Amino acid sequence: EAGxxxxxxxxxxxxxxxxxxxxxxxxxxxxxxxxxxxxxxxPKLLIQFQNNGVVDDxxxxxxxxxxxxxxxxxxxxxIQPAKLEDSAVYLCASTPTSGYTGELFFGEGSRLTVL
Amino acid sequence: xxxxxxxxxxxxxxxxxxxxxCTYTDSSSTxxxxxxxxxxxGLQLLTYIFSNMDMKQDQRLTVLLNKKDKHLSLRIADTQxxxxxxxxxAEKVPTDKLIFGTGxxxxxFP
Numbered sequence: 226e227a228g229x230x231x232x233x234x235x236x237x238x239x240x241x242x243x244x245x246x247x248x249x250x251x252x253x254x255x256x257x258x259x260x261x262x263x264x265x266x267x268p269k270l271l272i273q274f275q276n277n278g279v280v281d282d283x284x285x286x287x288x289x290x291x292x293x294x295x296x297x298x299x300x301x302x303x304i305q306p307a308k309l310e311d312s313a314v315y316l317c318a319s320t321p322t323s324g325y326t327g328e329l330f331f332g333e334g335s336r337l338t339v340l
Numbered sequence: 341x342x343x344x345x346x347x348x349x350x351x352x353x354x355x356x357x358x359x360x361x362c363t364y365t366d367s368s369s370t371x372x373x374x375x376x377x378x379x380x381x382g383l384q385l386l387t388y389i390f391s392n393m394d395m396k397q398d399q400r401l402t403v404l405l406n407k408k409d410k411h412l413s414l415r416i417a418d419t420q421x422x423x424x425x426x427x428x429x430a431e432k433v434p435t436d437k438l439i440f441g442t443g444x445x446x447x448x449f450p
Contacts, residue, residue: 229382256436267344267428267440268383281435316382320436327371327432331382 227251229332231317237338243305246335250298250319256280258329259292259302260316268316274300304337312339344441346429351447358416360444362429365410369431372405373438374414377426386414386427416446424448 260268277297294300318329375383429441
């Protein structure tokens with residue numbers, strides 16, 4: 226079974242530029258998450274999708290971050306304009322459905338450096 | 341509230357046992373997890389425990405849960421150099437999201 230795919234693995238941009246990250250979850254997984262992991266910290270949830278609907282985006286900085294999952298499969302996370310403090314690893318994760326053990330399956334992450 | 345705390349570092353000698361501790365705040369958590377993260381990699385699930393259990397053993401791993409004190413621990417028996425990594429505790433809240441701790445960096449020396 227293929228895992229969660231993310232791209233690009235690495236991205237370096239200057240502040241005020243824009244960037245987009247892509248995630249393809251495990252086939253059949255209804256729930257998709259984007260987490261932000263700043264160096265030395267634990268992952269923090271940015272947004273949670275159930276199929277193509279948003280379940281939780283309470284910690285997404287909506288003035289600069291946006292995310293979509295139009296067909297309920299893959300997802301894109303965009304940052305525009307980027308700030309220095311956005312330097313982090315952006316982790317995508319997926320789960321089949323709610324109501325079971327709830328394990329999240331993570332991709333390898335996209336590392337963003339903002340200069 | 342939602343908050344998960346861990347100590348930052350742990351250093352052990354190869355062959356000894358490691359114990360990593362975690363405290364959480366949400367009493368409605370249904371599952372608690374331990375994830376491992378190696379450098380440059382994503383998070384890998386090590387083990388989990390349902391909130392109505394107080395212990396779970398899986399080969400070298402033992403998870404203890406004290407629900408009254410909201411305290412979770414992970415014991416790794418016969419720690420090896422390959423166990424060196426960052427270990428994250430996480431709780432599953434009713435909205436199905438996971439709240440992660442700050443991570444404990446385990447260093448195993450020969």
